Amino acid sequence: MTDMTDPTPLLDAAFWITAAAIAALLVMSAFFSGSETALTAASRGKLRSQADKGEKGAERALKVTEDSERLIGSVLLGNNLVNILATSLATALFTKVFGQNGVALATLIMTLLVLIFAEVLPKTYAITNPESAAARVAAPIALIVTIFAPVVGFVRLLVRGMLRMFGVETDPEADVLAVKDEIAGAIALGHVEGVVQKEDRDRILGALDLGERTVEEIMLHRSQIEMIDADLPPAEVLARSLKSPHTRLPIYRDDPENIIGVIHAKDLLRAMHAEREVHERQGRESQSLDGDTPLVLMDFSGFDVLAVAMKPYFVPETTTLDDQMRQFLHRHTHFALVVDEYGALQGLITLEDILEEIVGEITDEFDRSEVSPVRSKDTGDWVVDGGMTIRDFNRSTECNLPDEEANTIAGLVIHEAQMIPNPGQVFSFHGYRFEVASRKDNRITKLKIRPLGDS
Ligand SMILES: Nc1ncnc2c1ncn2[C@@H]1O[C@H](COP(=O)(O)OP(=O)(O)OP(=O)(O)O)[C@@H](O)[C@H]1O
Numbered sequence: 001m002t003d004m005t006d007p008t009p010l011l012d013a014a015f016w017i018t019a020a021a022i023a024a025l026l027v028m029s030a031f032f033s034g035s036e037t038a039l040t041a042a043s044r045g046k047l048r049s050q051a052d053k054g055e056k057g058a059e060r061a062l063k064v065t066e067d068s069e070r071l072i073g074s075v076l077l078g079n080n081l082v083n084i085l086a087t088s089l090a091t092a093l094f095t096k097v098f099g100q101n102g103v104a105l106a107t108l109i110m111t112l113l114v115l116i117f118a119e120v121l122p123k124t125y126a127i128t129n130p131e132s133a134a135a136r137v138a139a140p141i142a143l144i145v146t147i148f149a150p151v152v153g154f155v156r157l158l159v160r161g162m163l164r165m166f167g168v169e170t171d172p173e174a175d176v177l178a179v180k181d182e183i184a185g186a187i188a189l190g191h192v193e194g195v196v197q198k199e200d201r202d203r204i205l206g207a208l209d210l211g212e213r214t215v216e217e218i219m220l221h222r223s224q225i226e227m228i229d230a231d232l233p234p235a236e237v238l239a240r241s242l243k244s245p246h247t248r249l250p251i252y253r254d255d256p257e258n259i260i261g262v263i264h265a266k267d268l269l270r271a272m273h274a275e276r277e278v279h280e281r282q283g284r285e286s287q288s289l290d291g292d293t294p295l296v297l298m299d300f301s302g303f304d305v306l307a308v309a310m311k312p313y314f315v316p317e318t319t320t321l322d323d324q325m326r327q328f329l330h331r332h333t334h335f336a337l338v339v340d341e342y343g344a345l346q347g348l349i350t351l352e353d354i355l356e357e358i359v360g361e362i363t364d365e366f367d368r369s370e371v372s373p374v375r376s377k378d379t380g381d382w383v384v385d386g387g388m389t390i391r392d393f394n395r396s397t398e399c400n401l402p403d404e405e406a407n408t409i410a411g412l413v414i415h416e417a418q419m420i421p422n423p424g425q426v427f428s429f430h431g432y433r434f435e436v437a438s439r440k441d442n443r444i445t446k447l448k449i450r451p452l453g454d455s
Pocket residue numbers: 220224225226227245246247248249250334348349350351352353364366367
């Protein structure tokens with residue numbers, strides 16, 4: 001109380017040091033608030049493109065936002081730490097000067113200061129250009145996240161544990177999975193009751209589990225990719241491209257594993273047409289060449305096939321179909337080469353392949369339609385290709401083979417038989433009878449399938 005009338009504390013060094021500390025803490029608090037807004041509002045797409053241009057800050061911002069729960073935890077911890085420290089200091093200071101009233105005064109003043117300078121101002125500033133703000137704060141925030149990691153991890157566990165005690169599940173994945181199961185269950189039930197048609201059910205279920213299935217399960221195996229040797233004469237490349245039913249053909253050098261580009265038939269035609277026009281002009285000038293030379297008979301020896309090739313787009317075989325579909329849509333391409341963790345070529349996947357998982361077989365004007373299972377007239381057996389996927393089989397017949405253990409019918413039989421069976425061998429499982437009709441090397445090429453109940 002005596003302090004109240006005594007003006008000396010206002011002038012003493014400790015007062016000014018505390019006041020300066022409060023100001024510094026408010027600046028730090030502003031930094032935390034602004035960073036939180038910048039890092040959560042920044043568009044990952046924009047950051048990605050800036051990072052691709054070599055901007056280090058954007059790269060760091062992307063990295064630090066990967067684990068958003070940990071980021072937010074650290075920023076909140078830092079923010080609360082400085083806010084509470086600043087307020088405690090202010091309360092101590094004010095009670096020293098104004099006695100009991102200091103508490104109320106400190107609360108009022110600090111609330112205003114924190115609200116204006118440490119919350120609204122930095123957040124409003126950050127939101128005007130979140131990407132550049134995020135890039136600037138990423139480095140110090142990354143350091144803070146690392147320092148606070150143990151505390152934040154502990155808090156996260158504690159919170160989850162407490163929520164679980166009240167029966168609240170916090171794992172977002174678990175939530176999504178539960179909902180998916182529920183939908184799948186409802187559809188299956190609807191199917192039993194005849195409310196949901198088989199095609200609708202296949203479509204919905206196909207779309208539902210795109211997130212759990214990987215590119216590797218449906219890709220076209222590398223042995224079946226149609227590709228072109230880069231060292232072939234350009235006229236031969238053109239001829240092969242014209243002959244192929246496919247629009248995009250990978251080109252390799254020396255070894256089919258070594259893909260250096262992908263040729264789009266249309267790019268090839270365009271480039272060759274341009275080349276022809278040059279020839280014609282030269283021909284007219286020297287009056288030696290007939291202007292109507294057919295494209296395939298032209299001399300393209302100087303033509304560089306690689307110059308018109310696109311860069312190959314490689315994706316890891318573990319990518320989920322859901323992610324891959326988004327990538328295709330985002331990149332405006334339809335064609336990817338699948339590689340394993342060592343970068344070795346495994347196969348090929350196109351957007352169409354993924355869409356087929358939802359809507360069933362798509363065939364365009366040039367696609368060779370796949371051999372669908374045929375039903376033998378006398379025995380009623382389904383005669384299928386070993387390489388046919390179980391999904392495709394189930395889709396085109398009313399059968400219901402499980403597709404958890406293997407992707408293809410042959411794979412399922414090998415899995416159940418625990419061996420590579422010989423022609424003539426018969427197995428019964430999952431309610432069906434499987435007879436191996438033919439085998440080539442280690443591959444079962446033809447099978448006959450019949451439901452067990454049928455004679
Ligand atoms: N170079 C290739 N070699 C082998 N199979 C391919 C090749 N390109 C595409 N495919 C396969 O052909 C099927 C159809 O794919 P998609 O429709 O994307 O190709 P496309 O018919 O050649 O091209 P587009 O329809 O764009 O003209 C897919 O199953 C895909 O895996």
